[in-house]
Amino acid sequence: MSDQPYQEIAVFNSEVVALDAQAYLLDNSIEARLVGMEGSALGVSLEGSDLIKISVPIDKIEEAVQLLEELAASENEESAVPAWTCHQCGEEVDEGFAICWNCGAEYPH
Numbered sequence: 001m002s003d004q005p006y007q008e009i010a011v012f013n014s015e016v017v018a019l020d021a022q023a024y025l026l027d028n029s030i031e032a033r034l035v036g037m038e039g040s041a042l043g044v045s046l047e048g049s050d051l052i053k054i055s056v057p058i059d060k061i062e063e064a065v066q067l068l069e070e071l072a073a074s075e076n077e078e079s080a081v082p083a084w085t086c087h088q089c090g091e092e093v094d095e096g097f098a099i100c101w102n103c104g105a106e107y108p109h
Contacts, residue, residue, distance in 0.1 A: 006033055006055035009065055018052040024071045030060045081107050 012018040018034055025032040036052040056064040083095045084107055091102040098107040 004057050004059065007058050007061055008053045008055045009061055010054045010068055012052045012054070015052060018054060021054055021068055021071060025054075025056065025064055025067060028063075028067050030056055030064050030067065032056050032064070084108075 010021060012021065015037055018037065022032045022034055033055045034052055035055065081096055081098045084093050085091070086093055086100040086103060086105050087108055088105040089100065089103040091100055093100050093107070099105070
């Protein structure tokens, strides 16, 4: 772990989203610390005012912010997929899913 100071770069009210962001940063070789998860359960803050903060080393702030913006953009893109009928198996796939749960076919763009 780095000995340099960390800076808060994002705040979440969902443990699931915070852990996803932390994992994405770690996958891209950026150490990330979460603070505030002790007040959460089942992926959501127990008290509306409790927030989960993510911090990174000061020298990685710019890169980390860019990565989190990319992550948010990709999640928004994925959630933009409408409900669709799979062209391979005919299964109905719910909105937001780009892969058929039944056969693994991708959403036809």
